[in-house]
Amino acid sequence: MAxxxxxxxxxxxxxxxxxxxxxxxLHLPNKTRNSRVLILGGTGRxxxxxALALSKLSPDLHLVVGGRNREKGDAIVTKLGENSEFVQVNxxxxxxxxASLYDVDxxxxxxxxxQQTEKCTVLEAAIxxxxxxxxxCDDTNYSMRAKxxxxxxxxxxxxxITTAGIxxxxxxxxxxxxxxxxxxENMGEPQRLRFSYYTAGSGGSGPTILATSFLLLGEEVVAYxxxxxxKLKPYSGMxxxxxxxGIGKKDVYLLHLPEVRSAHxxxxxxxxxxxxxxxPFFWNWGMEAMTNLIPSEVLxxxxxxxxxxxLFDPLVRVIDGIAGERVSMRVDLECSNGRETVGIFSxxxxxxxxxxxxxxxxxAVLEGSTQPGVWYPEEPEGVAIDDREVLLQRxxxxxxxxxxxxAPWMVETDPKELIFGIFL
Numbered sequence: 001m002a003x004x005x006x007x008x009x010x011x012x013x014x015x016x017x018x019x020x021x022x023x024x025x026l027h028l029p030n031k032t033r034n035s036r037v038l039i040l041g042g043t044g045r046x047x048x049x050x051a052l053a054l055s056k057l058s059p060d061l062h063l064v065v066g067g068r069n070r071e072k073g074d075a076i077v078t079k080l081g082e083n084s085e086f087v088q089v090n091x092x093x094x095x096x097x098x099a100s101l102y103d104v105d106x107x108x109x110x111x112x113x114x115q116q117t118e119k120c121t122v123l124e125a126a127i128x129x130x131x132x133x134x135x136x137c138d139d140t141n142y143s144m145r146a147k148x149x150x151x152x153x154x155x156x157x158x159x160x161i162t163t164a165g166i167x168x169x170x171x172x173x174x175x176x177x178x179x180x181x182x183x184x185e186n187m188g189e190p191q192r193l194r195f196s197y198y199t200a201g202s203g204g205s206g207p208t209i210l211a212t213s214f215l216l217l218g219e220e221v222v223a224y225x226x227x228x229x230x231k232l233k234p235y236s237g238m239x240x241x242x243x244x245x246g247i248g249k250k251d252v253y254l255l256h257l258p259e260v261r262s263a264h265x266x267x268x269x270x271x272x273x274x275x276x277x278x279x280p281f282f283w284n285w286g287m288e289a290m291t292n293l294i295p296s297e298v299l300x301x302x303x304x305x306x307x308x309x310x311l312f313d314p315l316v317r318v319i320d321g322i323a324g325e326r327v328s329m330r331v332d333l334e335c336s337n338g339r340e341t342v343g344i345f346s347x348x349x350x351x352x353x354x355x356x357x358x359x360x361x362x363x364a365v366l367e368g369s370t371q372p373g374v375w376y377p378e379e380p381e382g383v384a385i386d387d388r389e390v391l392l393q394r395x396x397x398x399x400x401x402x403x404x405x406x407a408p409w410m411v412e413t414d415p416k417e418l419i420f421g422i423f424l
Contacts, residue, residue, distance in 0.1 A: 032105075032366045032367060032368075033058075033060045033061075034060055034061070034062060035061055035062070035105040035106060035366050036061075036062045036063075036064060036103060036104045036105050036106075037054060037061055037062070037063055037064065037104070037105065037106045037107075037108065037362060037366075038064040038066050038087070038100060038101065038104045038106070038107045038108070039051045039054075039063065039064070039065055039066060039107075039108045039110060040066040040067075040089065040091055040100075040107060040108065040109050040110060040111045040122060041066070041067065041109070041110035041111030041112065042064075042065035042066050042067050042073070042076065042086075042110070043065065043067035043068075043069050043072035043073050043076060044067070044110065044111070044112075044208060045208065045209075045351055046110045046112070046136055046165070046208070046354050046355065046358070047065075047067070047108070047110035047111065048065075048076050048355070049351055049352060049354055049355025049356075049358075050108055050110055050136075050354075050355040050358040050359055050362070051063050051065055051076060051080060051084070051355075052076075052079065052080065052355060053352075053355040053356045053358070053359035054359045054362060054363075055080045055081065055083070055084070057356075057359055057363065057394065058363065059081075059083065060083070061083070062083055062084070062085075063080055063083065063084040063085075064084070064085055064086075064087055064100075064104065065077055065080070065084060065085070065086045065087070066086075066087050066088075066089040066100055066111075067086070067088070067089070067111075068088065068089070068090060070086065070088055073086030073087075073088070074086055087100050091109075091111050091121060091122055092121065094121065094125065097121065097122065097125045098125045098128060098129055101125055101126060101129040101131045102129060104129075104131055105131070105132060105366065106131065106132040106133070106134065106362060106365055106366055107122065107126050107131050107132070107133055107134070108134045108135070108136075108358060108362050109122045109123070109133065109134070109135035109136070109137075110135070110136050110358065112136065112137075112138070112208050112212065113138075113139075113208055113211045113212045113215060114135075114137045114138060114139040114142040114212075115138075115139045115142070115211075115212060115215035115216065115219075115302075116215060116300065116301075116302050117139070117142055119145070120142065120145050120146050120149060122135070123135070123146055123149055123153075123160060123162075123374070124149065126158060126160065127149060127152050127153050127156045127158050127160075128156075130156050130157065130158055131158065132158060132159050132160065132365050132366075132370070133153075133158065133159070133160035133161070133365075134160070134161050134164045134358070134361050134362050134365055135161075135162050135163070135164060136163075136164060136165035136169070136354075136358055137162050137163050137168075137258070138163065138165065138167075138168060138212060138257065138258065139258065140219075140222070140256060140257065140258040140260075140261060142162075142258075143162050143163050143258040143262070143376070144258075144261075146160070146162040146374050147162065147374050147376075149374055150373045150374040151373075153372060153373050153374050154372045154373045156372075157372045158372055159365055159370035159371060159372055159373070159375075160370070160373070160374045160375065161361055161364075161365065161370055161374075161375050161376070161377060161382045161383070162374060162375070162376065163258050163259065163262070163376060163377060164358065164361040164377050164382075165354055165357055165358050165361075166327070166329070166350070166353055166354045166357040166358070166395070167195070167197050167257075167259070167329050168257060168258055168259040168262075168377070169357055169358070169361065169377050170329075170345060170357045170360070170377075170391075170392070170395045170396075171195055171197075171259060171329050171331060171345075172259050172262065172263065172376060172377040172378040173377050173378060173383060173388055173391060173392060174329075174331045174343040174345065174392070174404065175193055175195070175259070175263050175267060175331050175333070175343075175378060176266075176267060176377075176378035176388065177343070177388055177392070177404060177405070178193075178331060178333040178341055178342075178343055178404070178405060179193075179267045179268075179269065179333060180385065181341070181404075181405050182333060182335050182339075182341060187335040187337060187339045187341070188335040188336035188337035188338075188339065189335060189336040190267065190268070190269045190333055190334075190335055190336075191269070191270060191271060191334050191335055191336050192269065192270075192271040192272070192332075192333070192334040193263055193264075193267070193269040193271070193272045193331070193332070193333050193334075194272075194273055194274075194275070194331070194332040195257070195259055195260070195263075195272075195273070195274040195275070195329065195330075195331055196239070196241040196243070196252045196274075196275050196276075196277075196329065196330045196331075196332070197252065197274070197275065197276045197277070197327075197328070197329045197330075198241075198243055198247060198250045198252065198276070198277050198278070198279075198326075198327065198328045198329075199276075199278055199325070199326070199327045199328075199350055200278065200279045200320075200323040200324045200325055200326045200327070200350075201278065201279065201280075201283070201316065201319055201320040201322075201323035201324065201325060207309050207310075207313050210309050210312065210313060210316060211302075211305055211306065211309045213287070214290070214299060214305045214308055214309065215299065215300065215302070215305055216234065216255050216256060216257075217234050217235060217287060217290055217291050217294075217296075217299045218234075218296045218297070218298070218299025218300035218301075218305075219234060219256040219296075219300070220232070220233070220234065220256065220296075221233065221234050221236075221254045221255060221256045222256055222260060222261065223254065223260055223272065223273040223274075224260065224261075224264045224269075224270065224271055224272045224273075225270075225271050226270050226271055227270040227271075232254055233254075233291065234253075234254065234255060234256060234291050235253040235254065235255065235284075235287050235288050235291045236253065236254050236288075236291075237253065237254040237273075237275070238251050238252070238253050239251070239252055239275060240252075241275070241277075241330060242330075242411070242412045242413050243328040243330055243344060243346060244328075244330075244344050244346065244401055244403075244411040244412065244413060245346070245400065245401045245411075245413070246326070246328075246346050246348075246400040246401050247326060247328040247346050247401075248413050249413060250277045250279070250328075251277050251281070251284055252275035252276055252277035253275055253276060253277060253284065253287070253288070254273065254274070254275055255274060255275065255276045257274040257276075259274060259378075260272045260273060260274050262376040262378060263378060266376055266378050266379050267378060269333075279323050280319065280322075280323055283319075324348070325348075325349050325350045325351060326346070326347070326348055326349075326350075327346065327347050327349075327350035327353055327354075328344065328345065328346035328347075328401075329344070329345050329346075330342060330343070330344050330345075330411075331343045331344075332408070340407065340408050341405050341406065341407065342403070342405075342406050342407070342408050342410075342411055343403065343404045343405065343406075344401055344402065344403050344406075344411050345395075345396060345399060345401075345402050346399060346400050346401040346402070347398060347399045347400060348398075348400055352398060353395075353398065353399070356394070356395055356397055356398065357395040359394070360391045360392075360394035360395040361377070361383070361391070363394065364383050364387055364390075364391050367387075369382075369383050369384045369387040369391075370382055370383065370384075392404070
């Protein structure tokens, strides 16, 4: 794949990007302009959103929507236009899967949930057919299994990025940039990194994200404190976090998320944690109650969780109509000299933003930013340092608030007053 050299604009460290109505069209090099991209799970909310984002960002791409339901597939192909097609594929069937990968330049794996999945079948098929790969995995164990295939991907000369959606994904790149900027600005050594996420309702993402949430409640939270791995109860450790303009202050709770481990290991930050919260507020109470009342072995059972999803989904859809689907993530970095820096990303619609974010990673791979092997988003071999700004600019299109490397008081909903140079 052709490698595009992109200059990193130093203004990324002090940037605010406001909402824009339409994504900016991209002009890819001739070698990648007409690439064929297969989106597995393309009839679902995340995969469909990714396909739509790619079609708007780069209309020359040939998009192949992969899924089991032809009726749904035909419907989304109609939206995408003539430069697209549907292919019926079952990712649990290796022959069917590998057949769909031939003559494809990149596969985007959005057929979740990834929790409790024992094998990285799609990644293994991508390596076997020498197809570049991106997934939107949000499960720690699955991401570690994917990383275990690193040497095979290198031998096959295949670039692959795991956990490359909005969170994890864009949040990892934000964290990497905060760490890089802190070191370049002599802010001292990074000491603590905290990921905070908020989504109104289910974010309009339907049963899949509901299943993901329930399955995560069955997983013990892994965090890091001064270099020591610690285990905590899921949906505990509540913090009230200020997500700034358009979102405000929200309660968030500990969850077991893959960016905690990858950021600790890749970025070398000794203290790392991740929290999530939702709205209306009683959903948080419900999630906390489920953790306390339902045995963890039930919440780790996909079949039993699916029954819970069927029970709750109608109610969730009603509440979603009232709550909306705003999404926000805040990444806080504290350094050894006491200085703090923050990045915030907020959007009105998770169902749109997750597709735009995933599309940004897909384009980075097509443009040659990713080296052979399996990488996390914050690894420079996954998204080259010089290409991070472009990825963040693409992912943040349509946001209501995107800031990087600001002092915490500068992004608060009610900022502290500055009198005679003293913060009160």
